[in-house]
Amino acid sequence: AKSQQRNGHFYFSRSMGIEIRERVRMMHALRKGFLANELFVVYQPQIDLVTRRPTGAEALLRWQTSDGILISPDRFIPIAEYSGLIIEIGEWVLRGACHELVRLRAAGYLDLTMSINVSQVQFRHPLFPVMLCAALEDSKAPPEFIELEITESMAMEEPDQLIEMLAQIKQTGVSIAIDDFGTGFSSLSYLQRLQVDRLKIDRAFVTEITGSARGSSIAEMVIQLGRNLGLSVVAEGVEDERQAAVLQALGCPMAQGFLFARPLTAAALHEWLANDGL
Ligand code: C2E
Numbered sequence: 001a002k003s004q005q006r007n008g009h010f011y012f013s014r015s016m017g018i019e020i021r022e023r024v025r026m027m028h029a030l031r032k033g034f035l036a037n038e039l040f041v042v043y044q045p046q047i048d049l050v051t052r053r054p055t056g057a058e059a060l061l062r063w064q065t066s067d068g069i070l071i072s073p074d075r076f077i078p079i080a081e082y083s084g085l086i087i088e089i090g091e092w093v094l095r096g097a098c099h100e101l102v103r104l105r106a107a108g109y110l111d112l113t114m115s116i117n118v119s120q121v122q123f124r125h126p127l128f129p130v131m132l133c134a135a136l137e138d139s140k141a142p143p144e145f146i147e148l149e150i151t152e153s154m155a156m157e158e159p160d161q162l163i164e165m166l167a168q169i170k171q172t173g174v175s176i177a178i179d180d181f182g183t184g185f186s187s188l189s190y191l192q193r194l195q196v197d198r199l200k201i202d203r204a205f206v207t208e209i210t211g212s213a214r215g216s217s218i219a220e221m222v223i224q225l226g227r228n229l230g231l232s233v234v235a236e237g238v239e240d241e242r243q244a245a246v247l248q249a250l251g252c253p254m255a256q257g258f259l260f261a262r263p264l265t266a267a268a269l270h271e272w273l274a275n276d277g278l
């Protein structure tokens, strides 16, 4: 234990070096993979908890390397953010999702919304509103059916800057959702000042919902908050009927999760919708 302690610093810096090298390696692989069309977007349906009909879909990024390995966005999005590549990749996702919405509408699904995750690195970019406008114009996607998801952690930083950015973005006609809601500590008065339209209850709170009486308290609070502020609410990560039943009883209007559908390729989404979804 003594020698470990003596060498603690050495081990620490060595492992840091490996971590940085690994990150740089992955950064290059991601850039190459992006150019080689190894990235694709899947769509997870969102449903109305009462009617169980689809209301929209969330676009989720995937990376399958040439050797067939699927890398989780939780692993490569931070690398994309760190390298700045997220600006290009994010624009590509946004454009792809807008086009997919247009295709869904052409197939007759005129009520479906398309939710798109936006990284804080993208969102903070001064040209983000310009890029958004261009993507909407080029794709002819109706902005009122497009929703951008930003995380609660992002919503908590630099309030004035965010309020200003949201105001600009809202002018394009798109909606804003706060993702992973309940994991941060944004104050209610601050939330009221933000021009957001929807709250997404984080999966962690949906998982707890059927455990104890206290387990459902955060989900309950978010649903109530949504009702009081006139915001739409979606519960994410719903995996079983018991969770769906509790959420419905609590008055949660919408849900998303493996119980209803996994994230689907564009072709599989069309098939799922054609087969009446559920
Ligand atoms: P998120 O935005 O919170 O997305 C929800 C995640 O939960 C997705 O993981 C989805 O596949 C997963 N999920 C949905 N239903 C269930 C369920 O019933 N059970 C369980 N266990 N999981 C469920 P995924 O696709 O791996 O994405 C992980 C995260 O990566 C996302 O979390 C989001 O933060 C980020 N991400 C994904 N695509 C994009 C993107 O295009 N841009 C940005 N900036 N971030 C993205």
Ligand code: CA
Pocket (backbone or CB within 6 Å): 058, 117, 149, 179
């Ligand atoms: Ca999301």
Ligand code: CA
Pocket (backbone or CB within 6 Å): 179, 180, 200, 202, 203, 236
């Ligand atoms: Ca989420």
Ligand code: CA
Pocket (backbone or CB within 6 Å): 180
């Ligand atoms: Ca998440």
